[in-house]
Amino acid sequence: MNQFLRFLIIFLPILIFVFFAKVLLVDEDIKFSNFESKSFPEFQLNDLNGNPIQAKSLNGIKLINVWASWCITCLVEHPFLTKLSDTNIQIIGLNYKDSDTKAIAWLQKHGNPYLFSIYDPRGDLAFDLGVTGAPESYLIFDNKVLAHIQGEMNQTKWDNIFLPLIKKARQGS
Amino acid sequence: MIKKLIIIFSFFILSIPAFDEIVYEFEDSLQEKRFYSLISEIRCPKCTSGSIASSDAPVSRDLKNKVYELVLAGSSDEEIKTYVSERFGNFSDYRPALEGTNYFLWFGPFIFFSLMLAMFFLKRRI
Numbered sequence: 001m002n003q004f005l006r007f008l009i010i011f012l013p014i015l016i017f018v019f020f021a022k023v024l025l026v027d028e029d030i031k032f033s034n035f036e037s038k039s040f041p042e043f044q045l046n047d048l049n050g051n052p053i054q055a056k057s058l059n060g061i062k063l064i065n066v067w068a069s070w071c072i073t074c075l076v077e078h079p080f081l082t083k084l085s086d087t088n089i090q091i092i093g094l095n096y097k098d099s100d101t102k103a104i105a106w107l108q109k110h111g112n113p114y115l116f117s118i119y120d121p122r123g124d125l126a127f128d129l130g131v132t133g134a135p136e137s138y139l140i141f142d143n144k145v146l147a148h149i150q151g152e153m154n155q156t157k158w159d160n161i162f163l164p165l166i167k168k169a170r171q172g173s
Numbered sequence: 174m175i176k177k178l179i180i181i182f183s184f185f186i187l188s189i190p191a192f193d194e195i196v197y198e199f200e201d202s203l204q205e206k207r208f209y210s211l212i213s214e215i216r217c218p219k220c221t222s223g224s225i226a227s228s229d230a231p232v233s234r235d236l237k238n239k240v241y242e243l244v245l246a247g248s249s250d251e252e253i254k255t256y257v258s259e260r261f262g263n264f265s266d267y268r269p270a271l272e273g274t275n276y277f278l279w280f281g282p283f284i285f286f287s288l289m290l291a292m293f294f295l296k297r298r299i
Contacts, residue, residue: 004295005292008292009292038259123231123235127260130260130262132218133230
């Protein structure tokens with residue numbers, strides 16, 4: 001009995017320590033990302049120019065970036081997205097709760113890193129995707145959502161979260 | 174003096190309270206009860222800790238409207254919660270389902286507490 005007690009006295013604090021270390025030492029970027037794999041919701045929306053979007057335009061590896069002209073943080077991540085669009089990554093915008101005229105003007109002013117932008121003024125597709133605000137980014141691979149981050153996209157998140165998944169997806173296909 | 178008072182009180186009289194809140198109307202009181210208990214059990218995805226009932230974030234407003242629609246359409250509580258968690262993750266449910274790692278969440282504190290109690294009493298007996 002005494003031995004059991006001694007074991008507990010040593011073991012319990014270690015258990016607590018390991019538990020908290022595990023919780024605290026996880027990279028924040030990864031902790032607040034969602035890797036639940038689900039299929040991309042069906043939708044019927046136009047792009048910003050009023051052309052209906054074909055489902056097949058979402059095939060392959062795509063980065064979906066939720067943005068709006070009213071969104072301040074979107075301006076912060078914009079240079080990074082622009083840099084990214086110069087590489088072989090295709091970015092599709094999801095224009096969230098915005099007006100098309102404002103959105104188009106915003107793109108003209110700040111540059112357009114997007115292949116095209118899905119115009120979602122009521123946030124219908126965004127709701128089905130689980131968007132909580134702007135900016136947010138999704139990695140999709142053949143209509144499957146592989147990762148979801150909230151907040152600004154940057155080099156660290158890209159390197160830590162998105163690049164490994166893209167490599168894996170490319171190897172698998 | 175009276176002039177001043179008139180001016181002051183005219184502020185009160187002329188100011189119309191702004192009712193920005195959306196008023197939800199229900200067919201019966203059961204629906205209403207279900208709606209309010211559901212929105213207090215669904216976590217606001219944009220807040221650190223708070224239900225969508227307590228939040229006026231745009232996404233919470235959308236969620237409340239969706240829950241309202243689904244309640245009126247006759248969906249069960251279970252269906253509504255699944256609908257929300259399919260989109261916003263398990264995180265959205267303030268009462269996590271009894272499954273998988275959630276067992277630890279539900280029973281962990283009790284197991285831990287009993288271990289502590291056991292230690293306490295065993296130590297006293299020695």
